[in-house]
Amino acid sequence: MKLTLPAFIGRIAFSALAALIGAAFALPLLWFLFAPFNARAELGLAIPDPWTLSNFVTVFGNSFAVQALWNSLIQSVGGVILVGAAATLAAYALSRSSLPGKGAVTYILLLFSSVVSGSAAMVPIFLIVSAAGLIDTHLAVILTFAGGLLPTAMFILRDFIDSIPKSYEESAMVAGASPVQAFFDVALPVIRPGIVVVVVWGFVNIWGSFLIPFILLRSDDQMPASVAIYSFYSEAGTPIVTLLAAYSLIYSLPVIALYLFVSWKFGFRFFGGIKA
Amino acid sequence: MTTEPIIETKPKRRVKNFALLSNRAGAMFLTPAGLLVSVFVIVPFFWVIFVSFTNRTLLGSTALNPEFVGLANYFALFDGSNFFQRGQFGFSLILTTQFVLASALLGQALLGLLLAWLIQTVPPAVKRLTETFVIAAWILPEVVIGFAWFAFLDRDQGTLNALLGTVGLPPGDFLLQQPFWVIVVFNTWRGAAFSMMLFSSAFSSIPPSYFQAADVAGASSWQKFKDIGLPLIRGHIVTDLILITMWTFNTFTPFLLTNGGPSYRTELVSIYNYRVAFNDFQFGKGAAVGVIMMLINLAFALIYLSIGRKKKVR
Numbered sequence: 001m002k003l004t005l006p007a008f009i010g011r012i013a014f015s016a017l018a019a020l021i022g023a024a025f026a027l028p029l030l031w032f033l034f035a036p037f038n039a040r041a042e043l044g045l046a047i048p049d050p051w052t053l054s055n056f057v058t059v060f061g062n063s064f065a066v067q068a069l070w071n072s073l074i075q076s077v078g079g080v081i082l083v084g085a086a087a088t089l090a091a092y093a094l095s096r097s098s099l100p101g102k103g104a105v106t107y108i109l110l111l112f113s114s115v116v117s118g119s120a121a122m123v124p125i126f127l128i129v130s131a132a133g134l135i136d137t138h139l140a141v142i143l144t145f146a147g148g149l150l151p152t153a154m155f156i157l158r159d160f161i162d163s164i165p166k167s168y169e170e171s172a173m174v175a176g177a178s179p180v181q182a183f184f185d186v187a188l189p190v191i192r193p194g195i196v197v198v199v200v201w202g203f204v205n206i207w208g209s210f211l212i213p214f215i216l217l218r219s220d221d222q223m224p225a226s227v228a229i230y231s232f233y234s235e236a237g238t239p240i241v242t243l244l245a246a247y248s249l250i251y252s253l254p255v256i257a258l259y260l261f262v263s264w265k266f267g268f269r270f271f272g273g274i275k276a
Numbered sequence: 277m278t279t280e281p282i283i284e285t286k287p288k289r290r291v292k293n294f295a296l297l298s299n300r301a302g303a304m305f306l307t308p309a310g311l312l313v314s315v316f317v318i319v320p321f322f323w324v325i326f327v328s329f330t331n332r333t334l335l336g337s338t339a340l341n342p343e344f345v346g347l348a349n350y351f352a353l354f355d356g357s358n359f360f361q362r363g364q365f366g367f368s369l370i371l372t373t374q375f376v377l378a379s380a381l382l383g384q385a386l387l388g389l390l391l392a393w394l395i396q397t398v399p400p401a402v403k404r405l406t407e408t409f410v411i412a413a414w415i416l417p418e419v420v421i422g423f424a425w426f427a428f429l430d431r432d433q434g435t436l437n438a439l440l441g442t443v444g445l446p447p448g449d450f451l452l453q454q455p456f457w458v459i460v461v462f463n464t465w466r467g468a469a470f471s472m473m474l475f476s477s478a479f480s481s482i483p484p485s486y487f488q489a490a491d492v493a494g495a496s497s498w499q500k501f502k503d504i505g506l507p508l509i510r511g512h513i514v515t516d517l518i519l520i521t522m523w524t525f526n527t528f529t530p531f532l533l534t535n536g537g538p539s540y541r542t543e544l545v546s547i548y549n550y551r552v553a554f555n556d557f558q559f560g561k562g563a564a565v566g567v568i569m570m571l572i573n574l575a576f577a578l579i580y581l582s583i584g585r586k587k588k589v590r
Contacts, residue, residue, distance in 0.1 A: 004451040007457070010334075010496075010497065011397070011398075014397055014398050014497070015399060015402045017399045018391070018394040018395060018398045018402050018406045019402055019405070019406065021387075021390075021391060021394075021406060021410075022402075022405050022406030022408075022409050023373075023411065024408075024465075025406075025409040025410050025412075025413050025468075026409040026412075027428065027435060027436070027439070028413075028424050028425050028435070029409070029412060029413070029416075029424055030435065031424060031427050031428065031435060032420075032424055033426075042426040042433055043433040043434060043437045044430070044432075044433030044434070044435070044438065045438060045509070076376060079402055082308075082312070085308070086308040086309040086402075087309060088569060089305040089308060089309065090305060090306045090308070090309035090310070092297070092300075092305055093297060093302040093303070093305035093306045094306070094317070096296040096297045096302070097296070097297035097298065097301065097302025097305075098299070098302075099299050099300060099302045099303065099306070100299075103293075106334070107304075107581070109313060109317075109361070110577075110581065111574075111577055111578070111581060112313075112317050112318055112321060113313075113317060114522060114573060114576075114577040115321065115568065115570050115573040115574045115577050116317045116318075116320055116573075117522075117526040117569070117573060118526075118528070118574060119526045119528045119546035119549060119550070119569070120324075120546075120549070120566045120569035120570045121320040121324060121566060121570070122549065122550065122553060122554075122566070123324060123549075123553050123559050123562045123563045123566050124319070124320035124321075124323040124324040124327060124563065124566070125316065125320055125325060126553075126554075127323065127559070128315065128316070128319060128320060128323065131487060142314065143315075143316060144316050144567040146312050146316070147312040147315060147316025147317050148316060148317060149315055150309050150312055150313050150317075151313060151317065154309060163527075169296050170296070171467060179296060179297050179298060179301055180301060182296065191558060196489070204415070207417065208416075208417035208418060208419075209533065210417075210418055210528070210529075211528045211550075212421055215550075221288060225419075226417060226419045229418075229419050229423070237366075239423075239426075241427075244423060248398050248419075248420040248423060248424075249416060251419075251420060252416050252417060252420050255415055255416060255417060256415075256416075256455070259411075259415050269411070275457065
């Protein structure tokens with residue numbers, strides 16, 4: 001098919017517009033490509049001269065900064081283990097058992113999970129954690145996120161399990177497996193991709209979260225990176241730009257890596273879940 | 277979204293319990309999730325209502341022995357004498373409404389729609405590059421994004437002012453002069469990816485033959501968009517609008533850029549809630565704000581679920 005001249009011009013205009021919007025989205029992030037590698041970085045956009053890793057050396061020499069990354073990891077991994085395990089079991093029950101009222105349970109969970117957001121429920125969450133004596137512990141953050149992310153995780157997994165034919169487990173049970181064996185030995189391996197998606201989604205959510213750890217944690221040695229980053233300010237209240245830039249990049253890397261992993265493995269449909 | 281509830285249609289035949297999982301095992305499987313969700317999602321919902329009727333504070337004697345104050349917290353929020361003043365609840369609520377309208381319904385949805393349409397037709401290289409940056413804005417941690425924008429908008433050195441300088445425009449201290457529009461643009465930028473991806477997958481589910489037929493008839497891109505694309509993804513648009521409204525209404529991220537300031541000019545209800553509860557230590561009043569936020573969330577959630585339900589039944 002031969003393009004007419006107006007159609008050709010139209011196509012170029014479309015590409016130009018798309019590229020322009022892309023550039024506008026890139027602008028606020030450009031700074032992050034350069035500042036972490038610039039030992040004299042300021043808030044302005046500047047090509048490092050010379051390129052250096054000295055900012056990263058400084059970050060890794062700062063025990064508080066490293067501890068915060070470690071805390072982020074503890075909270076994210078802890079939360080994700082709970083979410084993954086509990087959501088898999090629950091989703092399997094919702095899909096494969098004939099418990100009375102499970103449709104209603106699903107509906108109510110869905111309703112509550114979208115009504116009770118972190119920013120609306122910060123007072124009661126704080127009070128519950130406080131009443132349980134868990135303020136300023138990793139467990140507080142882990143449990144809060146596990147509860148908050150579970151409903152969505154359960155729906156994603158239940159849809160996933162619904163799409164798997166029951167005959168897998170049925171044939172295992174005909175061969176003499178108990179329902180629980182059929183779950184662990186037959187269903188679980190088939191569900192694994194769904195669990196991976198839920199776990200990655202949960203990890204990114206907890207890793208990047210600010211508000212919940214911000215209100216539930218007090219002491220420096222519990223702070224995840226998202227909150228600790230605010231301590232990179234000088235006594236005069238101005239940010240220590242070199243540290244912040246390098247630290248932000250390190251802190252973003254797991255998210256970028258997981259995103260690339262998911263989009264390579266599954267296509268990026270799955271990041272659309274409800275954000276806590 | 278794949279999270280709509282399915283209405284169960286039970287088979288009428290009385291086959292002896294043909295479920296793969298017995299009820300007892302099913303209940304056991306549900307227990308851990310049930311406990312966690314109850315304690316951290318369902319209990320907070322009811323507890324916040326209870327606390328909103330008390331004068332509970334973070335410190336002092338009312339921290340341990342809060343008194344029942346009836347609707348006093350709500351009267352304080354809706355006090356007619358200062359309702360619309362900066363730093364009061366009414367101001368926050370109106371600000372948030374404007375914020376949702378401008379940044380979610382107009383900004384994110386329109387920009388997402390435009391992007392989704394554009395990337396259908398542009399060469400793959402342009403598509404990939406544009407998508408990469410739009411999605412990067414969405415997936416990077418909010419703290420990092422907040423700081424990136426802080427540097428971007430810096431009055432003396434920021435990239436934006438440098439850019440304005442090259443085209444001969446005067447620099448501005450946008451965080452001080454136009455804080456509201458800053459957070460609107462910020463949130464549009466931050467969230468457009470979701471709408472783009474949703475609409476883009478909706479567009480790609482339309483049979484290509486529709487567009488080919490229109491091409492043969494000599495339709496322009498705008499006509500194809502208006503007469504084929506838009507009507508066929510109406511359902512997705514409704515879903516998108518409700519979801520981004522709820523997320524934008526509840527977002528706390530602008531706090532990382534502006535702290536709610538200067539002088540309360542960007543204090544969205546989520547930030548107001550935080551300030552009342554955790555800076556002023558008035559938990560009762562903060563809880564009342566939480567209740568109102570949840571009621572608004574509930575309204576949107578019910579609309580969303582009823583649409584999802586209709587779709588499934590049809």
